[in-house]
Structures are given as structure tokens and as C-alpha cells.
């Protein structure tokens with residue numbers, strides 16, 4: 001089969017990790033006799049530097065007509081510490097999510113048997129933990145009106161949600177729960193926020209269409225605690241944009257490294273695949289970044305393209321690299337491999 | 351010395367734990383020859399049930415004229431699962447914070463030597479962790495305009511902050527950092543939120559007045575991860591209302607139990623002291639709730655009233671109860687004591 005894949009390496013460690021995924025995808029194409037056409041484009045700080053725009057029109061067009069987008073990372077400290085910067089790398093990613101209508105960000109989290117000792121959490125707390133977080137991705141406070149008063153003395157961000165925005169991601173989450181352990185936890189702050197109450201009401205309604213799925217609710221503060229106290233209680237978590245951002249980064253500690261967590265961002269037409277870690281600027285160019293989160297994101301992409309067997313093959317290669325400890329320094333402290341050598345290993349076993 | 355203390359037991363386990371603190375405070379008054387006048391008032395779900403108002407006027411008046419408020423907990427599941435309830439227990443607490451101008455919520459977090467094995471985190475990760483979280487408490491999305499469209503199909507919450515709101519809590523946090531390890535971490539989401547950029551800008555400005563304090567910044571998603579990966583890196587954390595709510599509940603896992611975490615909410619005139627755990631409705635009336643968070647909140651109250659030696663005495667009593675394992679079931683699984691017996695023990699050693 002033939003697919004067009006847009007590759008957006010972005011900033012920081014984005015290029016080096018994405019390169020390994022492309023290598024792995026090429027090996028998959030070879031072995032399974034597919035044709036993947038990769039086309040690269042700029043996004044983020046690098047796009048600002050080169051073209052003055054964190055999401056150049058050409059990049060957006062490429063993504064729109066591609067079958068899937070492989071995304072690296074964006075972000076650069078020179079913007080973080082300049083609160084008055086008008087153009088920021090993150091705007092590129094946010095606009096891309098919005099323009100492609102990628103309303104659901106899907107983040108699986110599991111404890112790898114052989115990495116359990118790496119986690120800051122005790123083994124007995126995380127052994128067997130296995131959840132998927134569904135984060136709403138194109139609404140909420142990320143996209144609401146922002147303003148700063150003329151005198152610069154006050155600022156605001158609006159968080160808003162419509163029933164429709166909640167419904168579409170909720171359906172995906174319920175469907176996933178049906179295929180899994182049939183439990184869905186809505187994380188919100190319904191005791192304080194009006195939007196959370198709309199979430200609770202809407203999700204309760206939709207839950208009636210999925211009678212097999214047990215629905216429960218957690219306030220986000222409690223959820224942040226429960227994620228560490230007892231992560232095994234979670235099967236599918238559904239939550240709004242900002243809470244999902246926080247809770248899923250937190251959940252990365254269960255896997256032993258944030259360098260292992262993949263994600264898929266899906267909409268009705270397009271789909272984008274990215275590691276949940278960021279651009280990790282301190283590590284750029286050092287060959288120490290873990291490519292597995294990106295490679296696992298590529299596996300999600302294969303699934304999305306209907307190539308289940310191919311996706312499974314990539315996941316098995318990743319499992320093998322972890323078992324044999326052919327891993328970067330974040331999970332192999334004593335005898336670590338470089339980003340590229342991990343990629344080479346994966347390529348060699350596909 | 352003579353002090354008027356307003357006691358607001360509230361809902362769920364609030365009354366049983368608060369009762370132990372009052373017992374302890376009475377023992378302190380006896381031993382150090384003070385006069386504490388305790389006056390009780392209703393707040394939360396119980397106040398709605400009795401008087402139709404989560405913060406009756408008489409309660410507010412009592413708090414305003416008192417030297418300090420000892421607060422239990424509020425919240426009742428019957429409101430949580432009714433998204434259309436007009437009156438909610440939480441409104442009582444939020445209004446109280448606002449009316450008393452309690453703009454800073456101070457939450458110390460530390461790993462108790464003898465409880466380290468209780469934590470879901472590995473000992474080496476938390477041994478020696480010791481931080482204070484300064485959470486802004488009367489601004490942000492908690493207090494911004496809330497609305498639901500007429501057709502009920504959309505809802506919004508506004509997050510807004512002024513420079514002044516940021517400054518006053520920032521000064522308290524910097525002053526605390528000066529007295530501690532001289533590091534202050536601002537937790538925000540400045541790569542996305544306009545309010546966070548105002549925080550970053552304002553706090554950077556104020557930082558210049560505290561040249562001894564090293565200021566750094568963390569995005570809230572990263573902070574939620576760092577809190578577990580390496581909690582020892584934190585000294586003073588400063589953050590806005592919602593992020594503070596999430597991060598501090600998460601941080602409770604370091605202490606081994608949320609039943610150990612005290613807090614002080616201070617303003618220019620008034621001050622309120624409450625455990626960070628909630629009303630824990632499942633445990634109500636069973637005598638299993640941990641009173642230590644409330645008792646430690648009472649110790650913070652004594653500090654606030656200038657009674658340093660007295661506060662120290664209470665903390666030593668708490669340390670002793672933990673060392674001797676005279677503790678409730680959350681931290682003493684095998685041979686636990688009831689809420690009341692823990693209180694009696696504390697009373698007996700003061």
C-alpha cells in the first residue's frame with residue numbers, strides 16, 4: 001500500500017528522534033512491501049527563524065493532504081523567558097491541531113515489566129498499570145480568548161467548551177473503554193468550574209449509550225494524587241485539554257521515562273503522531289534523546305493507517321530493545337546507546 | 351495571652367478531626383497559660399442543610415472578628431453528582447477565602463523519616479524532600495466569571511489575574527525562600543496562557559528585590575512530572591490557584607499520606623488554617639480519619655499568633671505519635687488507632 005507521510009521534525013531533539021522513526025518506517029515499508037512517501041516541512045521555532053511563522057502555510061497544506069503527520073517536538077527557551085514575544089513556537093503546534101481538527105489526543109501509559117525498577121514509584125504500585133488518557137485537544141483554555149489590559153496590569157484566558165466538543169472526544173473514549181477493561185474515569189473540577197459541570201453532565205448522558213462501561217468521576221486534584229497512589233485503578237481517563245496536559249505528563253513516571261510515551265492526535269480527517277515529551281533543548285544534538293516515544297508514535301500511525309501487523313512488529317522491536325537494554329541514558333544509566341544506535345537496532349530487527 | 355478562635359468543622363470528617371485539634375489547643379492553653387475562646391459556626395453542606403446557605407452571614411461575621419479560623423473540610427457527594435445544583439458547599443469555602451482576603455495558601459510538604467516506607471515513591475527519591483507551596487487563593491479561574499449559554503449547550507470560566515494579585519503572594523513566597531534554601535520555582539504555563547506570562551513577568555520583576563533567591567520556572571505539565579521524579583529539587587514553589595490545587599494534592603504522596611498535610615491561608619487581616627485533604631465522605635463517623643493534618647494546621651495557627659514555642663510543642667507531639675506509630679489506618683495498617691485516640695495521645699504528651 002501507498003501512503004503520504006508528512007514529517008515535521010520541529011525543534012530541539014525533534015529532528016534526531018524523528019529521524020529514527022523514519023528509519024524504522026522505511027524498514028517496515030521494505031519488509032511489508034509498502035510505499036511510504038515522506039515529505040518534510042518546518043514547524044515551531046525553526047520555522048520562525050527560517051520563515052517568520054511557527055506554522056508556515058506550506059507546512060499546513062502538506063499536512064492537510066497527507067495520510068498522516070509524524071511530528072517531532074517544538075519549543076525553545078529563548079521564547080519561554082520572553083513573556084512579551086509576539087510569535088511563539090507553540091502557536092505552530094496549537095494552530096496545527098486546530099486547523100487539522102485534531103480534537104482527541106490519545107496517550108497510552110503502561111509500566112514495562114523490565115523497566116519497573118527505573119520508576120521513582122515502587123514496583124508493587126505500578127506493576128500491571130495500563131491506561132489510556134483521552135485528552136481533548138482543540139478546546140478549553142488553550143484556545144479561548146486571551147487578553148492583556150492596555151496598561152499591561154492584568155491579563156485573562158477564557159476556558160470554554162461546547163456540548164459538541166465534549167461529545168466527540170467522549171465517544172472515542174467510551175469506545176476505547178469498551179475494547180479494554182470497560183472503565184472510564186472523567187477527570188474534572190466540577191465542584192468549582194462551570195465548564196467541568198458541562199463535561200460531567202454531557203459525559204453522563206453519553207455514558208447511557210455505553211451501558212457496559214462503568215463511568216466514574218474524579219476531581220483533578222484528587223486524580224493527580226491517585227495517579228501516583230494507585231495507578232492501576234485507571235483504565236480509560238477522559239479529560240479536558242489543560243487537565244490532560246498535566247495528568248499525562250505526570251503519568252509518564254509510571255512508564256519509567258517520559259521518553260517512552262507516544263501519542264496520537266486524531267480528528268475526523270487528519271491524524272498526527274507525536275511523542276509526549278517536548279523539545280528537551282538541553283539535550284539537542286548530543287545523541288542522548290530517547291527515540292522510543294517517537295517510534296511508538298509511528299506504531300500508532302501504522303495502526304491508524306490500518307497496518308496492524310506492521311504496528312505490532314514495531315512494538316515488538318521496541319519491546320526487544322527495552323528487554324535487551326539497547327536504550328538511551330534515560331533508562332540505561334550504565335551502558336547506554338546513542339539515539340541513532342537505538343534507531344539502527346530497531347531497523348535491524350524489523 | 352488571649353485569642354478568639356473561630357471553629358468551622360464543616361462536612362464529612364471535618365467535625366471529628368477538628369475536635370482533636372481543639373482538644374490539642376486546649377492542652378496548649380492549659381500548659382502555657384493562655385486563654386483560647388473557641389466559637390463554632392456552620393459552613394459547607396451542613397450549613398446548606400441547616401440554613402440554606404454554604405456561608406451564613408453569622409459564620410462570616412464570626413470569622414472576621416476572630417484572631418484565627420480553624421477550618422475542617424467541606425464537600426458532599428450529593429452535590430458533586432448534580433451538575434445543575436445552584437448552591438454548593440464549595441461556594442462557602444471560596445466565598446470565605448474571598449471575603450477574608452486570604453490570598454495566599456501555604457502548604458508545607460516534607461517526607462517524615464519514619465513514614466518514608468509508606469510512600470508509593472521509593473525512599474531514595476523522597477528522603478530529605480522539604481518544600482513549601484505558595485498557592486494564590488483568591489484569583490484565577492476559581493473566581494472569574496462563569497457562564498452557561500441559555501440553551502445549556504456551552505459553558506465558560508474566565509481565568510484572570512492582575513499584577514497586584516500576583517505581587518502580594520509573590521512577596522510572601524520570596525520572603526519564605528529567603529528564610530529557607532533560597533530557591534523559588536514559579537510553576538506556570540507561559541507557553542500557552544496570557545495570565546501565565548503576566549505571572550512570569552511580574553515575578554521576574556519582584557525577584558530583583560530578592561537577589562539572594564534563585565528564581566526558576568517550570569511549566570505545570572513538567573512540574574507535575576518533576577514533583578515525582580525529583581521532589582528534592584524544590585524549595586519554595588509559587589503558583590496560581592488552580593495549578594496550586596493540583597500540584598499540592600499531588601505532592602501529598604511525598605509525605606506518605608494526604609492525612610498529614612496542613613495549610614495556612616493568610617491575608618492582610620485574617621488567617622484560616624485547614625488540612626489540605628477534603629471531607630472524605632466515605633470515612634465519616636467511622637473514627638478512621640487522620641487528625642494530624644488538622645492538628646498540624648493548628649500548629650501553623652499558633653505560629654501565626656506568635657506562639658512559636660507552643661507551635662513547636664504541638665509539632666513535637668505529632669512527631670512522637672508518628673514515631674511511636676500511634677496513628678490512624680492510613681499510615682498504620684496493622685495496628686491502627688482511632689481518630690479520637692490519636693487526639694487523646696497528643697493531648698497527653700503536651
Ligand SMILES: CC(C)[C@H](C(=O)O)[C@@H](O)C(=O)O
Pocket residue numbers: 074075090093245276278541542571
Ligand atoms: C508544547 C505545548 C503547547 C504542548 C501542550 O501543552 O499541549 C505540550 O506540552 C503537549 O502536551 O503536547
Ligand SMILES: CC(C)[C@H](C(=O)O)[C@@H](O)C(=O)O
Pocket residue numbers: 191192221424425440443595626628
Ligand atoms: C474544595 C475545593 C473547592 C478546594 C479547592 O479546590 O480549592 C480544595 O480542593 C482545596 O484544595 O482546598
